[in-house]
Amino acid sequence: MNELIKKAASLLEANEVQVVIGYGLVSTKRPQVIFVTTPADCEQLMFDSRCIQNLAVYLTKEEVKKLGKPAIIAPLPVLRSIVQLAAENQLTEADLVVLGIDPDGKSVEFGSLEAIESFLSDHKIVIEEKYLKKIEEIRNMPVSERFSYWVELLEPCFKCYACRAACPLCYCNRCTVENNQPQWIPVASHPQGNLEWHVMRAMHLAGRCTDCEACYHACPLGIPIHLLNKCLLQDLSENFGDYGPKATKPNMLSSFDPNDKESFIW
Amino acid sequence: MEITDMSNPNIYIPYQMRIEKITPEAPGVKTFRLKFIDEQDAAAFTFKAGQFGEYSIFGVGESTFCIASSPTRKGYIECTFRQVGKVTSALASAEEGDIVGFRGPYGNTFPIDEWKGKNLLFIAGGIALPPMRCVIWNCLDLRENFKDITIIYGARSVDDLVYKQELEEWKNRPDVKLVTTVDPGGETPDWKGEIGFVPYVVEKVAPSAENTIAIVCGPPVMIKFTFPVLEKLEFAPGNIYTTLENRMKCGFGKCGRCNVGELYVCKDGPVFSYEQLKLLPEEY
Amino acid sequence: MVVMRTENYSIKKPSIEKLFDNLAERGKTIYAPKNNGERVLFQKIKNFGEMAGDYLVTANSAKEVVFPRYEKVFSYKKTEDGILIDDPADIPFPEVVLWGSRPCDAAAFIPLTNIFEQDYTDNLYSNRRKNLLVLSFSCDTCDEFCFCTSVNGGPGNTAGSDILFTKLSTGDFLAEIITEKGKKVVEENPSLFEASPTEEKEGNLAKVETRFNQDEIQAKLHELFEDPLWAEKSRACLGCGSCVFVCPVCSCFDIQDEAHGSHGTRLRCWDSCGFSLFTLHASGHNPRPDQGARWRQRILHKFRYMPDKSKVAGCVGCGRCSRSCPAGINILDTVTAL
Numbered sequence: 001m002n003e004l005i006k007k008a009a010s011l012l013e014a015n016e017v018q019v020v021i022g023y024g025l026v027s028t029k030r031p032q033v034i035f036v037t038t039p040a041d042c043e044q045l046m047f048d049s050r051c052i053q054n055l056a057v058y059l060t061k062e063e064v065k066k067l068g069k070p071a072i073i074a075p076l077p078v079l080r081s082i083v084q085l086a087a088e089n090q091l092t093e094a095d096l097v098v099l100g101i102d103p104d105g106k107s108v109e110f111g112s113l114e115a116i117e118s119f120l121s122d123h124k125i126v127i128e129e130k131y132l133k134k135i136e137e138i139r140n141m142p143v144s145e146r147f148s149y150w151v152e153l154l155e156p157c158f159k160c161y162a163c164r165a166a167c168p169l170c171y172c173n174r175c176t177v178e179n180n181q182p183q184w185i186p187v188a189s190h191p192q193g194n195l196e197w198h199v200m201r202a203m204h205l206a207g208r209c210t211d212c213e214a215c216y217h218a219c220p221l222g223i224p225i226h227l228l229n230k231c232l233l234q235d236l237s238e239n240f241g242d243y244g245p246k247a248t249k250p251n252m253l254s255s256f257d258p259n260d261k262e263s264f265i266w
Numbered sequence: 267m268e269i270t271d272m273s274n275p276n277i278y279i280p281y282q283m284r285i286e287k288i289t290p291e292a293p294g295v296k297t298f299r300l301k302f303i304d305e306q307d308a309a310a311f312t313f314k315a316g317q318f319g320e321y322s323i324f325g326v327g328e329s330t331f332c333i334a335s336s337p338t339r340k341g342y343i344e345c346t347f348r349q350v351g352k353v354t355s356a357l358a359s360a361e362e363g364d365i366v367g368f369r370g371p372y373g374n375t376f377p378i379d380e381w382k383g384k385n386l387l388f389i390a391g392g393i394a395l396p397p398m399r400c401v402i403w404n405c406l407d408l409r410e411n412f413k414d415i416t417i418i419y420g421a422r423s424v425d426d427l428v429y430k431q432e433l434e435e436w437k438n439r440p441d442v443k444l445v446t447t448v449d450p451g452g453e454t455p456d457w458k459g460e461i462g463f464v465p466y467v468v469e470k471v472a473p474s475a476e477n478t479i480a481i482v483c484g485p486p487v488m489i490k491f492t493f494p495v496l497e498k499l500e501f502a503p504g505n506i507y508t509t510l511e512n513r514m515k516c517g518f519g520k521c522g523r524c525n526v527g528e529l530y531v532c533k534d535g536p537v538f539s540y541e542q543l544k545l546l547p548e549e550y
Numbered sequence: 551m552v553v554m555r556t557e558n559y560s561i562k563k564p565s566i567e568k569l570f571d572n573l574a575e576r577g578k579t580i581y582a583p584k585n586n587g588e589r590v591l592f593q594k595i596k597n598f599g600e601m602a603g604d605y606l607v608t609a610n611s612a613k614e615v616v617f618p619r620y621e622k623v624f625s626y627k628k629t630e631d632g633i634l635i636d637d638p639a640d641i642p643f644p645e646v647v648l649w650g651s652r653p654c655d656a657a658a659f660i661p662l663t664n665i666f667e668q669d670y671t672d673n674l675y676s677n678r679r680k681n682l683l684v685l686s687f688s689c690d691t692c693d694e695f696c697f698c699t700s701v702n703g704g705p706g707n708t709a710g711s712d713i714l715f716t717k718l719s720t721g722d723f724l725a726e727i728i729t730e731k732g733k734k735v736v737e738e739n740p741s742l743f744e745a746s747p748t749e750e751k752e753g754n755l756a757k758v759e760t761r762f763n764q765d766e767i768q769a770k771l772h773e774l775f776e777d778p779l780w781a782e783k784s785r786a787c788l789g790c791g792s793c794v795f796v797c798p799v800c801s802c803f804d805i806q807d808e809a810h811g812s813h814g815t816r817l818r819c820w821d822s823c824g825f826s827l828f829t830l831h832a833s834g835h836n837p838r839p840d841q842g843a844r845w846r847q848r849i850l851h852k853f854r855y856m857p858d859k860s861k862v863a864g865c866v867g868c869g870r871c872s873r874s875c876p877a878g879i880n881i882l883d884t885v886t887a888l
Contacts (some may be wrong), residue, residue, distance in 0.1 A: 028694045032878035033786040053877060063785055063841055156591060158610075158619045158820060159797050165790035166876040178827055180327075180352045187806045188620035188819045218876035220792045221609055222589035274671040276637050278623035287640065303632065324633055324816075325809030335842050350832040365633055413812070486835060512837065513829045515805050518670040521821070523829055524800030524848075526837075527775075528855040533651065547775050549837045549847075 001047055004073065004099050004107045009039040011071050011140035017097050018068025021058050023051040035064065047073060047101055054214035056081035056168035060090055071097040076123055077212035079116050081168040084210055084245035086113050090171060113247045124242070125211045131230050138231065149263050150228070151191050154198055156221045161187040163225055166199060176200060202228045205222050207236055207252035239264070267451060275520060280322060281307050282365030286342060288362055290429040292421075295393060296358060296542050297334065297346040300366060313337050315378060315401040316509060316537040319370025321345055323360065329353040332536075333510040334396040336403035343368070346396040346428060358507060372517040373536050376401045376507060378408075381479050385414040387472060389492060389508065391464045391484030392421045395428050397509045397536075398483050402436075416443045416473050420464040423452030445471050465491040468499075475501040482508045486550060493540055506540035510550050526550045556708065557727040557736075558746040565742040566715070566723060570598045578683075581615050582649040583608050592648075601650065606693060607868055612655045613797035615646050616662060617676040619795075620819045623674065623805070627813040643677045644726050649841075651686045654698045654868035658798030659684070664860045665801050667836055683731055688716040692756040693867030697882060700762050703867050705755040718749045726751075748798030762886050764853070764863055770888045771854035775846070783884045784845035786877040791822030793871035793881075799852070799864050802828075823847050849884055 008020045024034035024044040031051045036042050056078045058064045074082065079100055085091050093113050100108035100116070103123065105218055110116045127135075161177075164170045177185045177197060185200060186193040202209075209229045216226040239261050240252050283300035287368060290296055302308035314337055322328040331350075335344035349358040353410040360366065366386045378401070386405060390398040405412055427446065436444045441482060447460035447467045460467045464484065472480075472495075480501050482492050489508055496506055512524040519533035527546040538546075561569070574580060574596060583602040584593040589609040625636045648655075657677065664677035674814040689696075689705035698704055708714045712732035718725040724747055727733050736743045794800045804821040808814055821828065824844050830836045838844050852864035865881075872880040 027880055028872075030873075030878055030880075032880065035785050057788065058786075061788075063781065095603075118518070156593075156610075158581050158584060160791035160795040160822070161825075162788075162790040162792040162874075162876050165788035165792075183352070183806075186808060187688045187804060188808070188817050190620060214876075218790070218792070220796050220870075221591060221876035224587065274673045274676070276624065276639050276674070277670050277672060278674075278818070279635055279637060282633055282635075322807070322816075324628065325807050325814040327807045328805060354832070431625065485833070511831070513831055516803070519668070520665055520670070520801070521804070522823060522851070523821075525851075525855070528850075528858060549843075 001045070001105075001107070002264045004047075004101070004197045005042045005045050007099060007107070007109075008036065008073075009042040009044060010220075011097060012037070012039045012042065016069070017071040019064070019190070020045065020071045020099075021055050021064070022073035022099075023047055023053070023055075033058070035067065036069070037067065045073065047075065047105070051075070052214070054078055054081055054168050054212045056085060057166060057171075057214070059085060059096065059168070060171040069096065071099055073101065074098050074099045076092065076103060076120075077210070077214070079110075079120060080125070080210035080245055081212060083113060083116055083120065083247050084169060084208060085171075086247045087245055087249070087251065088169075119248055125233075127211065127230055127234060129223055131227065132234070134227060135231050135234050139248045150198075151195055153227070154194040154223065154225070155191065157189060157198070157223055157225075158221070159187075159193065159197060160220060162218040162220060163215035166213070166214040167205070167208075168212070169205060170201070176204070198225055198228055202232055205229060207240075207254070208245075209233060278369070280320070280328075280369040283313075283343075283366045283368045285360055285362050285364050285366055285455060288360075289431075291346060291430070292426045294349045294358075295346065295428055296427075297344055297350075297396075297429075298357070298360075298366065299335075299342050299344050301342050303453070308341065311343075313343075313371035314375035315404040316375040316397070317371035317373045318397075318517070318536060319345070319368050319372060319547075320514075321347075321357065322367035322369075323356040324365070326356040327353040328367070328369070328515070329357065330511075330517065332397035332400060332509070334399050336400055336407055338404055338407040346393070346399075348393050354473070358381075369517060372532055374534065376404075376481070376509075376537050378404060381405075382411045383477075384412060385473060385478040387478055387480045388415070388417045388419075388483070389464065389468055389480060389482045390417075390419045390489040392426060393428065394483040394485065394488075394511075395419055398481065399429060399432065401481065404498060406439075406442070413477070414443070414473060415441065416445070418445045418447070418464065418468055418471065420447035420449070420460075420462075420467060421452070422449050424448055424454045424457055426452070443473075463491075464488055465495045468492055469495045470495075472499055475499050475505075478505065480506045482506065488538050496540075503541040503544060504539055508538060508540065508543070509536045510538060511536065512550050554727075554729060554733070557733070559725040559727065559736065559743040560745060560747040561715070561723045561743055563721055563723070563726045567598045569735075569739055569742050570649065572742075573649075574598075574845060578645050578647045580647045580649055581612065592650075594705055606689070606691060607652055607654070607696075607870065609870070609874065610796055611658065611868070611870060612648050612651050613658065613662065613798050615648050615682055615799070616659070616675055617666075617801055620817050621674060622815045623818050625813065625815040629812075639673050639677060643681050643684070645681045646678070647683045649685050651684055651704060651711070652689055652705055653686060653707035653709070653711070653714070654696075654866040654867070655798050656684050656686045656714075657698075657703050657707055657866045658868075659710040661799050661860070661862050661864050662801055664856075664862065668860075682720060683735065684711045684713075685735075686711040686714045688714060688751070688754070689756045689758075690717060690754055691872060692758045693869070694881070695872045695882075696756075696758055696867060697761045697869060698867035699758045699760045699861050701764050701865050701867040705758055706751055707829070716751050716754055718747060718754055720747075720749065722747065724749070724754075735752075761882055764857070767853050767885055767888055768857050774888060775850075779884070779887060780846040781840070781842035782852075783887065784841045786879055787824065787841045787845055787878055789824050789826055789841055789844070790876065791820070791824060792874045792876060793848075793879075795820055795821035796870040796874045798866055798870070799869060818833055823851070845884070853885065
C-alpha cells in the first residue's frame, strides 16, 4: 500500500491528477470512500478486505468529475468496471490513472486499458460454488415455485435504490423508474413493485454486469439481490460465451453474431 | 381493544369537483371552472386570496395550482395550468363534465386587510398571473378599499399572455392602470403594449413607492431580477409581497419537500414578504 | 397523553417469554427483531423462538408499524354515477405490539408524532400510533456508531415506550411501566410482574460517549448555509435512500396513484430528500441541484429546523444511517465538523 500512497502523492504533486479516489478509515473501523486532493492527505489511503465499495461508480459522477482528472485505487472489481465503462464509452484511457491492486494486495500499474484487459484475462470472473448450487436449485423449480421464491426473497426490499446507486454501470442520468410518462415501474414497494424493479434492473445489466457484488453490499437490509444478476450471468455465459468485460468487444446483448445459438428461440 | 379515532377527517381524500367550463388561454394553458359535486361541500367551502390546492385526476395523480378565482365569487373555483407533465397532461385531456379531485385550501393568504387605503402595484409574468388574478379580482371587487391600482403583466410572446379576456376588461376599466409587455421578439405587428422583460418595464412605468404595496409573481428568474428594481424605486421590503412556488405534494407540511430554509412554502407560505425572503436561503 | 409516574417491577427471564406468548395468544400482531440472512430486521413473528438473539440494533427501524413503506390513503371506483371513495380509516386498525425496540427506536415516535399530528392530523398515522404497544429493551452495549446521548437520548431512556425492560446482573429484568397502556399489560398479566428489584438500573446500561452538544450544533447551523463543507462531506454520497429509509425518524413521502381500469388507489410511499428528483420542478428547475445541497437539507432538517420548531431533534442517535450507507458516510463526521 505504501507504494500506492507514494505514487498517488507524486501524481497529485505533479498535478497529473487533481483527485485520488480511494478508501480511508476516517472515523470508525468501517472504511469510507475518500477523495484525496493534496499529497499530504494521501497518508489516509488504505486497503484491506473490508474495502468492499466499488469505486468505479464515482467515475461517472458529476460532483467528482468537477474536481478534475482522477487517479483511482482499483482492486479487481473496480478494474472490471473500468473496462466495462470504457466499452460503453463512459470513459477513455486518458481520463484517469488506474492504481491497481492485485488479489494478493500488491500494487500493479496499468498504462493502458489493454494492459488491464490482459491482466483481467488471468483473473476471470468465477461464480462461487454456493451460488452455482443455488442457481441450479432455482432452475429446477417449476415456474410458479420459482416466481414465489423471488417474490419472497425481495419482500423486505423498500426500494431505497442503494443497489442502483452503488452499481458502477447504473449511470443513467434519468433511471427508468424516474420516468412517469408512463410510470413503467410502480413507485411503491409492494411485491409487484419490488419484483418489477429488480427484474428490470437485472435485465438492463444482463451482459454488462461484472459480478462485483456492490449491489448486495449496498443493500441496507442484506437482501441477496445479486443472486438474480448471477443467474443471468450464468445463463449468458452458457449461451454466449465468457463472462465479460472487454473494452473492444461489444456487449453480449447489444450485438449479434451469426454463430449465436438459436436453440432457445424455437 | 382497537381504537379508531374518526374525529379527524382523512386529510388525503379530495373533494370531488365537476369541470363546468374549460377556457383555453394560451398554447398549452387552460383554465378550468370547477363546481363542488356535493352541495354541502359547496356551501361550507371558503378560502382566501393566495391559497392553493392539490388538483387531481383519479388514477393519475395530483398537481399543485393556486386557486385562481377570487373568494368574493361564490359557487365555484377556478384554476389555470400549463400542460408540462403526467398529471397536467391528463387534466388537459379532461372534458367539461368530467370529475376532478380537489384538496384544499392550503397555505397562507395575502394580507389584504392591511392594504386598505394604499396604492397597489401588481406585477406578474407568464403563467404566474393565475395566483395574482385571485388577489387582483379580490381587490377589484372591494375597489373602494384601495387607492390607485396598477397591473404590470408580461409574457414571452403575445400568444403566451393568459386571461386575454380579463386583460381587455382591466384595460377598459378607468379605475385600473394596465401595462402589458412581451419579451423582445415576442411582439406581433399590431402589438400596442410595451416590449421588454418585466423587470425592465417595471423600472420604466412603476408608480411611486409612497404608500404603495407591490405584489410580484413570476418564475424564479423574473422575481430575482424584479426585487432589486423595486428596491431601487424605494419600495420597502416589508411592502413587497410575492407568492412562491416549489415542488409540493401533500400541501400540509408533512411530505418534507417544499421547504425554503425552515419555512414550508405550503404552510408558512406561499405568500411571503420580501423582508421574510431576505432571511431565507435561495432554495426555491 | 397524561403523564404517569413510572412504576417499577421485576420480571424473571422465563416470564418475559411468557408475556410474549400471552400477547401472541391474544391475537396481537407482534413486530420483533428477527434474523433475515445476515441482518436482524423488525418483522412480524408469531413465536418467541423466531426472535433474534444477540444483536445491538436492527438494520431497519421500527417506524413501519406507524408509517408503512406504502399505505393506501384511499381507494376509488369510477361508476356511471360518479366516483366512489373508500376511506381506509373506516376499517379498524389492528392492535400491534412492537417488541424489542431500543430506547432510540422508541424515542423516534415523538418527532414522528410531531410531524404527523401538527396542524393537520394524519389519522392513518394517529390510529396506528394509538393502537401500538411499545415494549422496549435497554442497551447494555453500544458501538462506535451510536450517539443517542448526544441527542438527549440514552441507553436506558424511557421516552416513547410503554414499558422499558432492563436486564440486571441477576438475569432478571427491571420493568419500568411508563404509560397507562403499559399499566394495562401488568394488569392483564399480574403473575408475571413481581416486586420492584433493588439493583440500580444505571450499572446495567451501556456507556455511550457523548460526541457533540445538540444545542451548540443547532445554533451553529444558523450560520453555515453557504459553507463548502456540505459539498466536501457529501462527495461520496450516491444519492440513494438507504440512510433515509433505515432512519426511525425520517418520514418524507411521495403520493402516487395506481389505477387498475376503473378502480384504483392513492398511496403514500416513502421518499428521500437525497433523491435528485425530490425537489425537481416540472419546469426543470431544481432548488437543490447537487448532492451537497441535498446533504445540507438532511442535516439542517434534523438538527436545526425540527428542534427549532418543536424542541425535539429529528435524530435519535441510533447510527443506522452510518452503518447502512453504501459509501460508508458517517453522519457524525459532518455533525462534529460543524
